[in-house]
Amino acid sequence: MVENQDDYSRTFRGAALAARLRRLSERLDRDGTRAYLAHGVQFEQRWYGLLRQLISNGPMSVGEIAAALQISHASVSEARRSLENAGIIASVTSSEDGRRKTLSLTSAGIELCGRLSALWETFNAAAQELNDEAGDVVGLLDRLDDALASRSMYDRIMDRVAPVND
Known part of the structure; x- marks a missing residue:
């Protein structure tokens, strides 16, 4: 392991x-x-989870994707906008609720996902190799996720500081 005394994150x-x-x-x-x-594709990594959900489940709402990925509605909405601008997905506003949008892959999106499937398998294999080399960091991240679900960082901080009086 390389240790650098000027590396804030490692030092603290x-x-x-x-x-x-x-x-x-x-x-x-x-x-x-x-x-x-390197494979001639303009692709933002943040798109992957959203696209995986649409590939696996078909059309979904922003809220359903956010719940499945356990990320904020705002993050999914931001990715949705950039995916729509790239012509990879389309959204249809619900007739019952104008705030709800159902997302689906466009024909260009289906073609792109098909073209990227082999590269995604390679990404997955490289990620598994990295996880194994690092000693199952994903297992440790699961434990961190569970610890935060049990007691949030906010609660841990607030237990250590006096409340601010207005």
């Missing part, structure tokens, strides 16, 4: 947990983007 260990996770996420996304570009 658990105290820099969020910074470390953000950095690793950015690094993985950056490498993913480079791999797509």
Whole structure:
């Protein structure tokens, strides 16, 4: 393991947990983007989860995708807008509820997903290799996720500080 005293995230260990996770996420996304570009594809890594849901389940609402991925409605909406602008998905506003949009793949989206399926299998294999090399970090992330579900970071912080009086 390479240790750099100037590396804030490593120096502060658990105290820099969020910074470390953000950095690793950015690094993985950056490498993913480079791999797509090397295959001649303009593709944003944040699109993958949304597309996987549509491939697996067919048309879905933004809320259903957010619930399935356990991410914010706002994150899915932002990805939806960029996917629509790229012509990969289309959305139809519900006649019963004007706030609800049902998303589906366009013909260009279906073609793109078919073209990317082999590359996605390679991504998955590389991710599994990395996880194995790192000693099952996904298992540790599951434990972190469960710990946060049990008691949020907010609650952990608030238990340690006095409330601010207005």
